[in-house]
Structures are given as structure tokens and as C-alpha cells.
Amino acid sequence: MKITDVEDLRREFPIFRHRAYLDNACYAPGFARGTQAVIDYCHLHEMIACTSFNQTLAELKPVANARMEAAKLLNAEEEEIAFVPSTGMGNNKFAGAIGLKSGENVIIGDLEFPSAVLAYTAYQRQGVEIRTVKHRQGRLYIEDYEKLIDNRTRVIAVSTVQWSTGFRIDLKKLIDLANTVGAYVAVDGCQSLGAFKLDVKETGVHFVATQGHKWLFSPMGSGFMFIRKDLVNKFDPNIVESCNLYKDPARQPYHHQYDLSLERDYAIKFVDTAAKFQSASNIMGIWAMYEALHCINSYGIENIEERIQYLVDYLHAGIKTVSGLALLSPEEKECRGGIVIVSYGSIEKDTAMMDTLSALGISVSCRFQECYGGLRISPHFYNNEEDIDKLIAALKGQTKPLYFH
Numbered sequence: 001m002k003i004t005d006v007e008d009l010r011r012e013f014p015i016f017r018h019r020a021y022l023d024n025a026c027y028a029p030g031f032a033r034g035t036q037a038v039i040d041y042c043h044l045h046e047m048i049a050c051t052s053f054n055q056t057l058a059e060l061k062p063v064a065n066a067r068m069e070a071a072k073l074l075n076a077e078e079e080e081i082a083f084v085p086s087t088g089m090g091n092n093k094f095a096g097a098i099g100l101k102s103g104e105n106v107i108i109g110d111l112e113f114p115s116a117v118l119a120y121t122a123y124q125r126q127g128v129e130i131r132t133v134k135h136r137q138g139r140l141y142i143e144d145y146e147k148l149i150d151n152r153t154r155v156i157a158v159s160t161v162q163w164s165t166g167f168r169i170d171l172k173k174l175i176d177l178a179n180t181v182g183a184y185v186a187v188d189g190c191q192s193l194g195a196f197k198l199d200v201k202e203t204g205v206h207f208v209a210t211q212g213h214k215w216l217f218s219p220m221g222s223g224f225m226f227i228r229k230d231l232v233n234k235f236d237p238n239i240v241e242s243c244n245l246y247k248d249p250a251r252q253p254y255h256h257q258y259d260l261s262l263e264r265d266y267a268i269k270f271v272d273t274a275a276k277f278q279s280a281s282n283i284m285g286i287w288a289m290y291e292a293l294h295c296i297n298s299y300g301i302e303n304i305e306e307r308i309q310y311l312v313d314y315l316h317a318g319i320k321t322v323s324g325l326a327l328l329s330p331e332e333k334e335c336r337g338g339i340v341i342v343s344y345g346s347i348e349k350d351t352a353m354m355d356t357l358s359a360l361g362i363s364v365s366c367r368f369q370e371c372y373g374g375l376r377i378s379p380h381f382y383n384n385e386e387d388i389d390k391l392i393a394a395l396k397g398q399t400k401p402l403y404f405h
Contacts, residue, residue, distance in 0.1 A: 003299060003307040006382050013217075013382060015363075020387040023363040025163065025191055025339050025378035028217035033295065034288035037062070038219070041284040062287045069293035070224045073301060074208065075199045080232070082278040083224050083286055087190045088115030090209025090225035091157070093277045094186050095119040096238035102127025104154040107183075109133045109140050111369055113163050116188045120157060128154075138165030138328060138372055139335065142173050153183040160198060161191035161337030164369040164376075166329030168196070168337045172203050179204070184231075190214050190223075194296055195338045195380065196305045200226060207231075212289045215338070215380060216296070222285030227274045236270060237277050299381070307381040308338045314385055315340055315377060318392035325395060328374055341367070343374030350374045353395070360394050 010016045015029040044059065063083070071078045084090040100106070106120045110132050121130055131148045133140055145156065156178050161168045171187065178185045184206040189198060194215035198208065208226040212218030270276040296304065319327050319342055329341040343350055347368055354366045354375060367376045379388065 001300060001303050003303050003381055006307075006384060009295075009382050010384070018361060020362045020390045022377050022379050022383060022387060022391060023365050024195075024215055024217075024380040024383075025376060026365045027213055027220075028215065028380065031217045031288070031292055031295070033291040034218060037287040037291050038284045041287050059283055062290050063281065063283060066286045066290035066293060067224075069290060069297055070226075072297050073193065073293060074226055075201050076226050077229060079273040080200075080226050080229050081224055082227070082274040082276075083222075083281045084209065084277075084279045085211075085221045085282055085285075086115070086223055087113075087188055087209045087211045088119065089279055090207075090223065091116055091119035091186065091188065093225065093237060093239065093279075094207045094209070094227065095123070095155070097235040097277065098154065098184065099235070100126065100128045100154055103129075104152050105129040105131050105150070106155045106157060107131045107133060107145060107148050107153060108157045109135060109159075109162075111135050111138070111140075111162055111164055111372070112157065112159060113188060113190075116157050116159065116186075120155065135165070135167075135370075135372070138162070138341070139167045139330065140169055142170065142177060145174060146177060149177060149181055149183065151181050153178075153181055155184050155186050157186045157188070159188040159191060160193075160196070161339060163191050163339070164341070164367045164373045166337050166339035166341050166376075168192070168330075168335050170335070171198070171205065175204050175206075191339065192337055194292075194301075194304075195308055197301045200228070204228075212285065212292070216289060216292050217380070218289035218292045219282070219285040221282040222289040224289075225274070225277065227277060232274055232276070233272060304381045308379065309333055311379040311381075311383055311385075311388065312336065312338065312340060315379065315388050315391075318388055319395075322392065322395045326374075328372070338378050338380065340377045340379075341374050342377065347373075357391070357394055360390075360398075362391050362394055364391070 012032040013029045015021050021029050067078050067081045070081045100123045108117055108130060124130060133144045158169060160171055175185045187205055187208040189208045189210040193210045206228050210223055212222035213220045316331060319325060324344055325342050327342055329339060330336040351366050354364060357364055365376045367373045
């Protein structure tokens with residue numbers, strides 16, 4: 001189903017009443033159905049005492065539904081999904097669980113977001129080597145990973161779409177490379193999930209983490225991680241919370257009788273699903289994330305990807321008509337995401353234009369890393385041609401407010 005008419009959907013994003021919002025790679029705008037879910041959650045707490053087990057069941061049903069929708073988005077099993085408050089927390093859960101050892105190495109691109117890098121650099125103190133893939137004009141090439149990988153490589157940490165360049169890597173080729181030495185590919189999916197297809201069965205990816213407040217248009221503090229089924233029971237979490245533990249179903253569940261032995265080995269029995277890695281959850285955020293995930297899956301991620309690619313093409317055509325503005329992100333569809341980077345040639349000029357656009361009712365951001373970057377424009381499938389037309393007109397020098405009505 002090709003997505004062409006998004007006007008009904010746009011009414012569920014109040015920000016479009018007064019702004020051309022093109023900054024989804026930073027924060028997605030508020031989604032009315034998600035906001036209502038948070039209100040419903042708060043009303044539940046007003047009406048039912050926290051001591052009621054019935055309330056616990058009422059709280060957890062939307063959480064189970066969100067897990068189902070997250071699994072559907074990735075073509076995963078529900079048992080492979082755990083909720084985490086951020087991509088960084090998911091990355092740290094995986095890095096801590098796999099038990100990195102002295103002499104092993106982790107390969108990371110030099111433009112990765114800090115949360116992906118920091119999850120592994122801490123292990124340098126334990127003798128783990130960090131090997132860095134250098135970008136070439138904002139792009140990462142498989143052959144450069146191939147030069148660094150060896151039989152001591154434990155993890156390749158990578159973003160499907162780079163946050164500061166918009167480059168989208170060929171994930172399947174990278175996973176095939178990792179499999180030649182038995183390494184894991186740990187994916188930061190926060191700049192692609194909700195916008196571009198990631199099929200965990202097709203790619204064979206080992207681990208994915210994302211947060212909800214970008215392309216999944218969910219609240220800050222919501223997110224989830226995927227860990228492949230064959231790895232769930234291979235590793236245990238190094239940070240343990242009560243939600244990770246097995247509960248004896250023969251006992252009353254509201255008595256919180258965990259199978260926690262305090263004998264000589266202090267044995268702990270974990271649940272046998274990805275939930276063993278879960279963080280104590282932002283339940284109201286997950287309620288809202290369910291609504292967003294359900295919306296995304298209803299439209300279909302392949303249809304959403306096609307719509308975003310169309311909008312990026314439309315944006316590229318407009319950018320080429322703006323004097324003095326350079327396109328830095330990839331033009332080729334096979335290696336671009338929903339992030340478009342343009343620049344007037346200096347940080348000062350780009351940030352000044354960002355402020356000008358904001359005053360005109362147009363939201364974009366600036367991102368710079370390793371002397372690379374510029375204005376970051378990131379349309380989602382609910383944006384339309386009018387949003388982009390207003391942006392291009394402003395970049396050409398129109399000075400009066402464009403969007404208020």
C-alpha cells in the first residue's frame with residue numbers, strides 16, 4: 001500500500017498546526033494516541049489502588065501488546081524482546097552480558113554515537129582493545145571492517161544509520177563478515193527503526209537496541225532491545241533487577257515469590273526469555289509506545305520506508321535549487337536513511353540558519369562530529385511536500401513567518 005495521503009494522520013500530531021517539523025532524528029513530535037495512553041495510565045492509578053493485583057494485570061496487558069508490536073516490526077519472536085529506557089542502556093546490557101575478556105577486541109566506527117562507544121570503551125581497563133573504522137566522506141565501507149577483524153574480534157558495534165552523516169550501512173554484509181570469525185554484531189537502531197525495515201531473520205543480526213523518542217514517535221524513556229533467541233540463554237545480565245527473575249507460577253504472583261536461593265552459591269534463576277535483560281520499565285511510556293508501534297505496523301514498515309525515500313528525493317531536488325548549500329549525506333537510496341545533511345560551509349553559518357528557521361516555524365537541527373556535519377533535516381512518513389516547500393523557501397531567504405495559521 002503506497003502511502004500518499006497523510007492528512008488524517010497529521011491531525012494526530014498537534015505540532016503541525018504551527019510548525020513544519022523536520023527534526024524526527026532528534027525528537028519525534030507528540031502523538032495524540034500516545035498522549036492519550038499516558039493519560040489513561042494515570043487515570044488507572046487514580047481509580048485503582050496499587051495494592052490491587054487486578055491493577056497489575058491491567059497495567060501489563062498494554063506492555064504485552066507493545067512487546068508483540070515490537071517483535072512484529074523486527075520480524076522477531078516476542079521472547080526476543082526486552083524493554084529498556086534507552087539505546088545506551090541496551091548497549092550496556094549486551095556489552096556487560098557477553099563477558100569481554102583481555103586480549104579480545106571490539107570494532108567501532110569513528111562517527112558512532114557516544115552511547116554505543118562508551119558501552120565498550122569501559123572494558124579497555126580490562127585489556128579489551130577498541131579498533132576504530134575511519135569514515136571516508138561520512139561513509140563506512142565493509143572492506144575497512146575486513147582489514148580490522150580477526151579471530152579475537154568479539155563484537156562489531158554499528159548504527160544502521162549514522163546520526164551525523166545519514167549513511168546507511170549494508171547490515172547483512174557486515175553480519176556475514178562477523179560470522180566468519182564468530183563475532184557478534186550489536187546494532188544501534190535508533191536512527192532507523194520506525195523508518196526503515198530491519199528484518200532480524202533475514203539479516204541474522206545478533207542484537208539490536210533502540211529508544212522510542214525518535215522515529216518511533218514515543219516518549220523519552222521508552223525503548224526496547226532484541227537479542228537473538230539462541231543467545232538469550234547463553235548469557236546472563238551483569239545488572240540484575242527483580243523483573244529479570246523467574247517467578248514460581250505455583251505461588252501467588254502478587255506475593256512476589258521469586259526463585260532466589262541464598263545458599264552457598266547464591267544462585268539466581270532468570271526467566272528464559274530476553275526479559276532477563278529488561279530494565280525496570282517506564283510503564284506509561286510503553287503504553288504510549290504500543291500506540292506508535294501499532295500505527296507503524298498498520299501502515300507497514302516497507303510502505304513507510306518507501307514514503308520516506310520519496311520525501312528525501314523531493315528534499316534533494318529542492319536543496320539543489322538553493323545557492324551556496326552543499327548536500328553532504330548520500331544521494332543513493334541503497335546507502336541513505338531518513339537523515340539529510342546540508343551545509344553552508346561552516347558551523348557558524350549552519351547554526352545561524354538553524355536559529356533563523358526555528359524563528360520561522362521550521363524545525364531542523366545541527367549535528368557536527370569530527371569536523372563533519374551541518375544542518376540535519378529528517379522527514380518522517382507523516383511529513384508532506386508542503387513542509388519541505390516551506391523549508392526550501394526559507395533557505396532561499398524568505399524572512400517572514402511561514403507556517404502559523
